[in-house]
Amino acid sequence: MGHETGHPxxxxxxxxTLHETRRRAEVVAALGPGWDPVAVMRGEEEAYDLLYSGLDREQRQxxxxxxxxxxxxxxGADRAAD
Known part of the structure; x- marks a missing residue:
């Protein structure tokens, strides 16, 4: 293809792949052994529950x-803002 124009x-x-694997390993190492991803996700869900709770009618709309x-x-229905 490139040879048709005379420019190879x-x-x-x-x-x-190796760089990305190394980068991810460094991130996990920096988080330290006390990092608990399940607890982090649970905390985020609790924060969203709090954020969307107690909305007035206009906010709910x-x-x-x-x-x-x-x-x-x-x-979910059990997690909907009230």
Whole structure:
């Protein structure tokens, strides 16, 4: 293909798999042995529950509009904002 125009193309490929694996290992090491991903996720869910609890009527309508528009993820019936 590149030879048709008289300019050869040079294929340059770089496999970043090793770099990405090393980067992820460094992130996990930096988090330390006390990092508990399940506890972090549980804490995030608790924060969302608190954030969307106690909404007044207008706030609830806005919340539902944002969920319908796909801006916010739907929360299960047992987790819906009251």
């Amino acid at each position: 193309h040079i294929v340059f490929e770089m496999d970043l 806005t919340y539902e509009m944002l969920v319908s528009a796909g801006v916010l993820p739907p929360r």
